[in-house]
Amino acid sequence: MKILVTGGLGFIGSHAVVELLEENYEVVVIDDLSNSSADVVDKIKQITGKDFDFIEADVCDLDVLEKIFTDHKIDAVIHFAGYKAVGESVKEPIMYYENNLVSTLHLCKKMLEHNCNKFIFSSSATVYGDPEKLPITEDCKVGGTTNPYGTTKLMIERILADIHVAHPEFTAIILRYFNPIGAHKSGLIGEKPNGIPNNLMPYIVRVASGELEILSVFGDDYDTPDGTGVRDYIHVVDLAKGHLSALKKALKDEGLFYYNLGTGNGYSVLDLVKNFEKVNNVKVPYKIVDRRPGDIASCYADPTKALKELGWKAELGIEDMMRDSYNFILKQKQ
Ligand code: UFG
Numbered sequence: 333m334k335i336l337v338t339g340g341l342g343f344i345g346s347h348a349v350v351e352l353l354e355e356n357y358e359v360v361v362i363d364d365l366s367n368s369s370a371d372v373v374d375k376i377k378q379i380t381g382k383d384f385d386f387i388e389a390d391v392c393d394l395d396v397l398e399k400i401f402t403d404h405k406i407d408a409v410i411h412f413a414g415y416k417a418v419g420e421s422v423k424e425p426i427m428y429y430e431n432n433l434v435s436t437l438h439l440c441k442k443m444l445e446h447n448c449n450k451f452i453f454s455s456s457a458t459v460y461g462d463p464e465k466l467p468i469t470e471d472c473k474v475g476g477t478t479n480p481y482g483t484t485k486l487m488i489e490r491i492l493a494d495i496h497v498a499h500p501e502f503t504a505i506i507l508r509y510f511n512p513i514g515a516h517k518s519g520l521i522g523e524k525p526n527g528i529p530n531n532l533m534p535y536i537v538r539v540a541s542g543e544l545e546i547l548s549v550f551g552d553d554y555d556t557p558d559g560t561g562v563r564d565y566i567h568v569v570d571l572a573k574g575h576l577s578a579l580k581k582a583l584k585d586e587g588l589f590y591y592n593l594g595t596g597n598g599y600s601v602l603d604l605v606k607n608f609e610k611v612n613n614v615k616v617p618y619k620i621v622d623r624r625p626g627d628i629a630s631c632y633a634d635p636t637k638a639l640k641e642l643g644w645k646a647e648l649g650i651e652d653m654m655r656d657s658y659n660f661i662l663k664q665k666q
């Protein structure tokens with residue numbers, strides 16, 4: 333069974349490639365290294381002891397896609413590639429819409445031409461906007477995204493639904509991620525954002541390791557137990573395993589399916605800071621500042637549909653997430 337993984341050297345993609353290789357799938361990765369580095373190829377091989385094909389190219393490139401689908405008999409595609417920085421998307425909307433939408437359209441076009449009908453898509457809880465209820469179930473209203481990045485996810489979900497109507501054999505599984513953190517326990521692969529991180533966990537690890545001075549906590553007057561924002565943090569290895577479960581369903585069943593990939597537990601910003609300090613025995617200085625525009629108070633999943641239909645649930649806890657996130661950063665410094 334041969335799987336094409338776009339963005340397979342990125343944070344979530346690389347962990348998914350590890351899981352695929354460990355379950356003996358053949359893997360072809362396409363990644364343009366725009367937010368990843370080529371050394372991840374060797375790291376994945378080191379972790380798994382297995383080989384895979386890597387093509388350095390842009391998923392928007394139709395000629396490259398044509399060659400991949402001609403050279404390989406691809407059974408399914410897992411599509412991670414995409415720009416994902418919320419703030420940058422507000423400044424560069426054309427770049428975000430062009431890259432995220434064109435890559436997906438070109439991929440689906442080539443898949444249909446080559447009779448490859450199984451598609452797993454990296455969507456996001458961001459499609460729920462300010463959620464109509466908590467915990468969030470898959471039938472909650474979508475829309476109300478607050479930035480172009482989030483809107484690309486919403487639009488791609490819509491595009492996939494339309495393709496499925498026109499081509500019922502085109503099976504798409506849409507995975508709505510909550511907040512992925514953590515890293516592989518080897519410390520060889522993890523999240524390496526360029527520049528100053530926007531997301532909470534990469535910022536915390538850099539403050540703890542002394543690279544950044546102090547964490548700004550964006551608001552302590554939300555309607556949450558301690559006033560700071562609540563999110564459903566999920567270990568990236570659990571998330572990667574969710575893709576394997578989705579892949580098995582896609583290979584077996586025809587249809588269009590949506591699943592939340594979260595743990596169902598909400599942690600506040602200060603919960604995370606306290607857990608991180610306790611697990612890693614290190615201080616994380618912080619100050620409370622104004623709310624960040626576009627943020628919502630709380631967001632956490634009801635993950636029961638994924639358990640029922642995919643047989644998947646998150647196994648790793650907050651301590652694993654804290655330990656593995658820090659371990660990765662410490663390993664980078666060695
Ligand atoms: N936060 C801080 N300080 C920081 C960074 C974040 O206090 O320096 C807070 C935020 O206000 C929020 C929480 O930490 O309450 C989590 O923020 P992140 O930026 O880590 O994550 P978000 O929930 O804002 O966004 C993430 C992904 C998006 C995705 C969204 C889905 O980054 O890609 O979850 O809900 F769309």
